[in-house]
Amino acid sequence: MHTFLTNPSPRKSTELSALLQARLPPSQVLQIHAQIFQAGAHQDNLITTRLIGHYRSVVALRVFHQLQTPNIFPFNAIIRVLAEEGNTSLAFSLFRNLKRLSLSPNDFTFSFLLKACFRSNDAGCVKQVHSHVVKVGFLDDSFVCSGLLMVYAKGLKDMASAHRVFDEMIDRSMVSCWTSLIAGYAQLGEIEEVLRLFIKMVNKNLQPTDDTLVSVLSACSNLEIIKIENWVTILLELIDNLDLQNLVQVDPESSSGYVMFANALAFDHRWADVTMLRWIMKEKGVVKQPGCSWISIDGVVHEFLVGCPSNPQIESICQTLKGLTMQMKAISPQRTCY
Known part of the structure; x- marks a missing residue:
């Protein structure tokens, strides 16, 4: 690696691009950056895209603005960097720039913009992205709709908009979409809606993820307020058919998964199962976190x-x-x- 970088002869774009695919320390990134200029490859869109991913926003913007004719890929890369740092306004400014250049945003563009919206919790930005998604015809893109639904449900807790996106989706087989809806309703304490969605999801033969189960079981902490007690029985029958080992494997040293499941079992008076679960916690050395x-x-x-x-x-x-x-x-x- 060192021999290659210290050789001042020009390098092919493919070789430099391949180097930037690896996870590199800052010192080696700077060496490769210098080689890019020596090779005259600083106008290469692919190389610039990968180089941007190694820098924080200040330097990344400088690298991006050196491009005379950027395509959508470096635009996506810089928007991603800005989104991860929470710089929503600049991310949207660059989005407007790419439209002025008559470039077509793709699913990654919208995904990174939605990440910026999620971090800033800005409803106006989400509405902007939503309108662009509709305008350019991405409502049939499950990847984009999943991100949009997550921001509405888990970020803004705007369940009406989240459900509208869900209802308009052509493909509703993505478990992440169901999980986002369930998590959103769980955060709002809409427990009956959580259980309805969970039961409907399982009945469609969709396999809940760890996140799905955590959201459902967290809602179980308030099951005492549900007047229709048969929800509990239905829920526990469904859970019995799932692999609950995954629930506690999300974080094996954390007590949260065990405690939430124990609460659901206790509500159904399944004391033997509760005792067994507590014994497992003791054997694994899992200690319940004190209230704070x-x-x-x-x-x-x-x-x-x-x-x-x-x-x-x-x-x-x-x-x-x-x-x-x-x-x-x-x-x-x-x-x-x-």
């Missing part, structure tokens, strides 16, 4: 963990709580204070 809350006072964040009296003002806090409890008992002595 925090409050900001005068710009200082105070964090509290269950069973952890580490706060420097814990004694004063406990005395205040004790006083409040006594006052509540005095006002309503017949009620139990917790």
Whole structure:
């Protein structure tokens, strides 16, 4: 590698491009960048596209603007860099530039723009992308629609728009689309809708992913508010037919998957299964994370963990709580204070 880079003779575009496909330390990227100029290959769209991916936005923009006739690929590369750094306004500015150059955006263009929208949580930007998707005829592209649906559901929590995109999709076999809808409704506490979608998805022989199961089981933490109790039985029957090992393998050292599943089992009074799940947690050394809350006072964040009296003002806090409890008992002595 070192011998190749220190040789000052011109290199073919294909050779330089191949080098840039690898994951490289900054020092080697700079060496290759110098070789690109020596070879006169800095106007090559493919090389520039791959070079942009090795830099952060400031240098990446400089590399991009050296191109005299960029095609869609370097445009996509720079929009991706800007999206990953949360620079939504500049990403959209470049998108407008590529349209002025009469270049046609592709599915990657929209995907990177939607990533920028997701990071900025800007509803206006999402609507812009959506309108362009419709205008250029990408509504039949499952890849683009999946990204659009995810931003509406998981980012903006705009379930009406998310469902509209879903209903307009020609191919609804992508599990990621169902998962985004389920996650969006779970975040909003729309538990019955979560269960309806999950059951419908499984009945269509679509295999839920780990993310799907986590979203469904997180909704189970509020199952006590569901008046129609047969939802629980239906849900657990469906889950029994799935490979639940994947759920805890998302993060084997995290207790969240175990706890959410245990809550669903407990609600169905399946205590033997709950006991077995807790035994598995113990054997694997998985410890349930303590509850945590925090409050900001005068710009200082105070964090509290269950069973952890580490706060420097814990004694004063406990005395205040004790006083409040006594006052509540005095006002309503017949009620139990917790």
